[in-house]
Amino acid sequence: MDVSTVLHDLNEAQREAVAAPTGNMLVLAGAGSGKTRVLVHRIAWYIETDQAMPYGILAVTFTNKAAAEMRGRIEVLLKKPAGGMWVGTFHGIANRLLRAHWQEAGLPESFQIMDNDDQYRTVKRVIRALELDETKYSPRELQWFINAQKDEGLRPQHINTSGDPEKAVLVRVYQAYQTLCDRGGMVDFAELLLRAHELFRDQKQILANYQSRFRHILVDEFQDTNALQYAWLRLLAGNGGSLFAVGDDDQSIYSWRGAQVENMMQFQRNFVDATLIRLEQNYRSTANILKAANTLIANNPSRLGKELWTDGEAGEKIDLYNAYNEHDESRFVIDRISLSRMKGDPYCHHAILYRTGAQSRIMEEALMHAGIPYKVFGGMRFYERAEIKDALAYLRLSVFNEDDSSFERIINTPVRGIGQRTLDELRERAKRENISLWQSALQILQDKTLPERALNALERFLKLILEMGVGIRDIHLGEAMERVVKTSGLIDHYRKEKGEKGQARIENLDELITAASEFDVSREEYSDMEPMAAFLGHAALESGETQAEAYTDFVSLMTLHAAKGLEFEDVYLVGLEEGLFPHQRSSNDPVQLEEERRLCYVGITRARKKLTITHAQHRRLHGSDYYPQASRFLAELPANVITEVRLGNHPAQVLSRKEQTSNMTSSSNGMNLGQRVVHAKFGEGVIITLEGQGNHARVQVNFEQAGRKWLVMAYANLQTAG
């Protein structure tokens, strides 16, 4: 292939980035500016100009999907497989490193990867073992705490509790959790990164080897990197390497899970020779859509700065519809989609994007009612399903008896008469003797410290696992999986579950057997792993992308977060209301508010041809009524690219009588939702929530001056106003 092919079809800024001399570079790539294209072409450029072999290139992404796409596009461009090149997620690459250097990393050879759910259960076990009050120390929060520490690269001993007894407890849980993980050879997601970082930091020889191998490192979505990922990259890049980082600070929407946009600013300080290139020409959206996006995001004070432009058409204006309520909103959206479809646009050109997952239901109902095919993205993934995790736990336990978390998961699934008493005894002894649950069970069987019944049940369980494990490492993965599913009793167990759910679970178990038989252990990235470890790692790290079946036409429904990186002809951005978007929990903090705005920016820039925004005057949420104000983001959009949609027939007339009456009903106190009231101290406001009856009735009022207050009707002495 000719080098010119690599530079062909690129704009000036893209070409500059692709053909820049080897060195550190930060590419500020706006939405739709050909970010992946630049990454892929940069790699091809290295190879075609003989600056690098595929063997010397490392490309890192955040999702498996992005990694797969990148690899695919590179191979298309090079017209050959890119053997020897590492393309993967941070976690996938960390896993690969740790499998190859498990000894130096201080891990057992076949360490297990825990997913979120495994981690949650383990944290919970630790809290119980430490006899802490679960209501005071919630497992969720502790899990979050532990991950936040790891994301910062902190081990328990590094954390300064500075005499804070509360924090000391958190650290104690972290410590106990880590001890438990280490004993069972369990590695959580953050631990993968932490160990990979420590490996490079502490093993100079290993680091030197990889530094001399990967002279060319490329990172996608750089704005999403956390402290640890960036530190790891810096170690690997060292002084002589070249780090090509592509990102967009305006699309940083994951700070709440540790991503640090500051890494982009930091990059230029850490790599003083680094060049900065901006990709601002947009190939996706119309000029009107870009104008809206640019104007909105300009309200964020802390940006690197960038303005998208296109040489394409202005396009249609953005439609804005103020719905009567959420049903009217969904009806409006679905009517529009039907109309568009009649004009010849397939359903798959349409996406409905929302802030919170709870908003999908109303849309789904309306779509179902209208008989429009749709798909909700971002539900439970294949390998996260209970039945799949059960089967994998059997597999793990049969291979590695000491795996406590698998033991806990399946000891009584299906129910086999092993109850709380037995479990307590098992845990108690395991803790006392500092042994695994399996060993604890063996001892109990020997000492007969439980009633006959329980002992029998326990013995049957151990025998089952032992028999299951005979020679299981030596047979094909598919056969192993089949044996596990067939002998575990899971099929019968799930057959008893009523409804279609049980049937679906059994089908999933069948699919798991298929997945195991078809799993390709010969892939290059698994070269340092045993087949079983490779498969289990795959199950944890690639929890089964919710992939659309090919050749089917459907409307896509997803959260704004899930929409990042995607594009659609027609985008419906729904629920643009204060409290919902920006979300209540972000509205009080300027930093979080900026992130909400970036989220809105992401949403707007998903649209190619047409953007429609909706908000409702009245919305039922978590069982109570809200009369939200329009989102502040609407006021930040330029008026000259917006068309306010007024329907010929007023929405209220479309409502059924039942809906009208239910919405008009006033409470027993003569107060209505949305009613303006006066309070002696707080002044004027609007009732936004009504709860309870008579003397117990409480209202939430949004006061113009004093903000939101909860008041008890019996004491508040509210007067109606306006």
Next chain:
DNA sequence: TATCCGACCTTTTTT
């Protein structure tokens, strides 16, 4: 020991 009921909570999600 298994099942049922009610209290509680409710942003975003990848690995």
Next chain:
DNA sequence: AGGTCGGATA
């Protein structure tokens, strides 16, 4: 409103 989780109950 709807799902989850833990405790109470049969």
